[in-house]
Amino acid sequence: MHTSLVLEKEKNLKIVRQVLTAYLDEKGQRKTPERYAILEEIYATDHHFNVDDLHFKMRSKNFRVSRATIYNNLDLLIDAKLIRKHQFDKGMAHYEKSYFDRQHDHVILTKTGEVLEFCDPRIQHIKKTIEEVFDINIESHSLYFYGTRQRKMDVDKKIT
């Protein structure tokens, strides 16, 4: 990895640690090593993850945390706006770090489980219309597209 990217990552880690500290101070909650370890593990990598992924990675680095503590602290990090939670289908929830990214939506490739991100302003336009039509306040939305890679076979089919 390029040196500047490493430095960038460290700077970001420092920032999110401070965000967490500020949050815990404000809420009068304790600054436990587990909380920082979980946050750092999340911000050290770039992918979506689930509770088991995180638990396994921390354990393999010899940091002992229980799944219960991870669950508890993921809720805390959500409240601190440091991560977002997704329920792609039934089964385990997925999470992603959120502090440096802007709001986006997802495509789930159902064959591989891959997750793609996109940002389309038209969703905000739809949202605005819905708010007006129903006279409501929309606080959040969830939008997922489910699909598969366009394979050669499919292209052939089209020609036929």
Place this chain on the structure above:
Amino acid sequence: MHTSLVLEKEKNLKIVRQVLTAYLDEKGQRKTPERYAILEEIYATDHHFNVDDLHFKMRSKNFRVSRATIYNNLDLLIDAKLIRKHQFDKGMAHYEKSYFDRQHDHVILTKTGEVLEFCDPRIQHIKKTIEEVFDINIESHSLYFYGTRQRKMDVDKKIT
């Protein structure tokens, strides 16, 4: 209720019964009374429902079905395109009849649990764009807006 609406409902019931029969014939599956009773209960009312709602309603009409059978047959009805399933959050899944309605999306009012439906063509436009950008095939999507009714209080706040 107006007589023509009652007649309309009966006509529709007849249609969906036939659709189910055709499906079961095609798949070589058995025409059990439970299957028709579940279908009819669903098409007799106009709201979203969950497994417990349905179970309770059928039992209170003295039709004994197990929850397991309901689960099994809801999957079957989904496959027959007679109903759709929604996972609004964690917790119980919701279902809705689908045969006479066209595809639509939902607004969930988080305070009351109310569900509103809407149809906005711009989602299809977004879908098309995403398919082109990522070179994928999108098979389905799920879009939910979460919000609350605009209450008088909120309006007052705005003025302040």
Place this chain on the structure above:
DNA sequence: ATAACTGCAAATCATTTGCAGATCT
């Protein structure tokens, strides 16, 4: 000192499953 936190194991809740007996075809 003491309220908050962690880790474990047990509890929960929606859904699924195994299987014995019932029932469509």
Place this chain on the structure above:
DNA sequence: AGATCTGCAAATGATTTGCAGTTAT
């Protein structure tokens, strides 16, 4: 008759919870 269904109860899997012991403040 024979394969498919149903109903029950037990199993599952993700998440939550109760609680005793630990730790940050």
